[in-house]
Amino acid sequence: MQETRSRVLKNLVLQTVGLTRQYGAQFAVHQLNLHVERGKIYGLLGHNGTGKTTTLRMVTGLLQPTEGEIYLFGEKMTTPTKAVFGRIGTLIESPAFYENLTARENLKIIADLRGTKSKHSIEDSLKLVNLDQETKKRVRQFSLGMKQRLAIDMAMMHNPEFIILDEPTNGLDPMGIQQIRLLIQKLSAENGVTVLISSHILSEIEQMADPVGIIDKGILVEELTMEEIRHRNRHYVKLRVSDISQSIPLLEKQLGISDFEIVGEQEVKLFQLDGNLAEINRVLVTNGIGVSELSVKKANLE
Ligand SMILES: Nc1ncnc2c1ncn2[C@@H]1O[C@H](COP(=O)(O)OP(=O)(O)OP(=O)(O)O)[C@@H](O)[C@H]1O
Ligand SMILES: [Mg+2]
Structure with missing residues (x-):
């Protein structure tokens, strides 16, 4: 927490x-302090029922907060807040399609409705989400992945600077998930769009956000x-000893270990170890320290 507060955050969208x-x-959501910087892909990660959708609904004006403040593009949101939403694209609840129409026809309707002269033509936009070849298929014949890509495309129709997507990969197979990931990364890299995306799957967020x-x-x-996540997920050696204060000088001076973290009264995590564990054990034991555990671990964010 401390690290987050002290980190300099610039240009918050x-x-x-x-x-x-x-x-x-x-409390569906309790005292949340989120910071999304311009140009980033921010992943909101949490198990089912932890408040992701509730958070995103509040941020996009679909739900009134009980308490707290929301700043979008540096502007404090008070009701009504319509002006700023032209700069945002959202995919929160399952989108309504015209199921009997094609992707192209659906996009045309959205473009007309919003009255926005999109920088990209509908064709470009279909290309972006890899649906430009689907000229005949009606949306009701689309796979879930195709529907999700079309939904993201719809959210992008008015060229928003910031898109907010609530679990856009829900229910998709690995291939579908990858396509969404590539699309989001492309939007971020090529169009400079800031993204806030929620998920309950760590591995998915890790690869994208x-x-x-x-x-x-x-x-x-x-x-x-x-x-920071990679740093925390490093392999380490867990060492449990009878006496920490006597062990530390031995680790540092005799064994030359400098990258470690004291975890409890009897436990130390040793990082970046090439030396062998038997040697550590020998030095500690010959100096009268009891070693009750010495094992390689992999930290896990989950
Ligand atoms: N309208 C409501 N009335 C009462 N409780 C609600 C309402 N909407 C959400 N909640 C509760 O708020 C909590 C957070 O729900 P939310 O939908 O935000 O979670 P989530 O992280 O999006 O979950 P999921 O991963 O399943 O989509 C849950 O306990 C849910 O039951
Ligand atoms: Mg949800």
């Missing part, structure tokens, strides 16, 4: 301060950059 939503006595906000039971546990 979205910030929430103490964002809270209560249903009766239950940076930073990641971890939400659990309505509370934002942490905001981490990918680098």
Whole structure:
């Protein structure tokens, strides 16, 4: 938490301060402080029912917060907040398609309805989501993955600077997930779009987003950059000893180990070890220290 607060955050497209939503006595979202910087793909990661959708609905004006503030493009949102939503594209609830029409016809209707002269033509936009070849197929004949790509395309029709997607890969197979991931990365890299995307799957978020906000039971546990996540997920050696204060000088001076973290009264994590564990054990034991565990571990964010 401390690290997040001290990190310098520039150019926030979205910030929430103490964002809270209560249903009766239950807090669906509790005191959430999100920070989404311009140009990033921000992953909101959390198990089912932890408040992702509730958060995104509040941010996009679909749901009134019980408490807290939302800043979009530096502007504090108060009701009504229509002006700013022209700069945002959203995919939150399952989108309504004209099922009997083609993707192209669906997009044409959206473009006309919004009255926006899109920078990209409908053709370009279909190409972007890899649906330009589907000239005949009606949406009702689309696979789930195709529908999701069309939905993202619809959210992009007015060239928003910021898109907010609630679990766009839900229900997709690995291939479908990959296509969505590539699409989002492309939007980010080529169009400079800022993305806020939620998911309950760590591996999926890991491959796409940076930073990641971890939400659990309505509370934002942490905001981490990918680098911090990788750092935490490093392999390490778990060492349990009878006496920590006597062990540390031995580790440092005799064994030359400098990258470690004291975890508890009897436990140390050793990182970046090439030396063998038997040697560590020997040095500690010959100096009268009891070693009750010495084993290689893989940290896990889950
Ligand atoms: N309209 C509502 N009335 C009462 N409780 C609600 C309502 N909407 C959401 N909740 C509760 O708020 C909590 C958070 O729900 P939310 O849908 O935001 O979670 P989520 O992280 O999006 O879950 P999932 O991964 O399943 O989509 C849940 O306990 C849910 O039951
Ligand atoms: Mg949800």
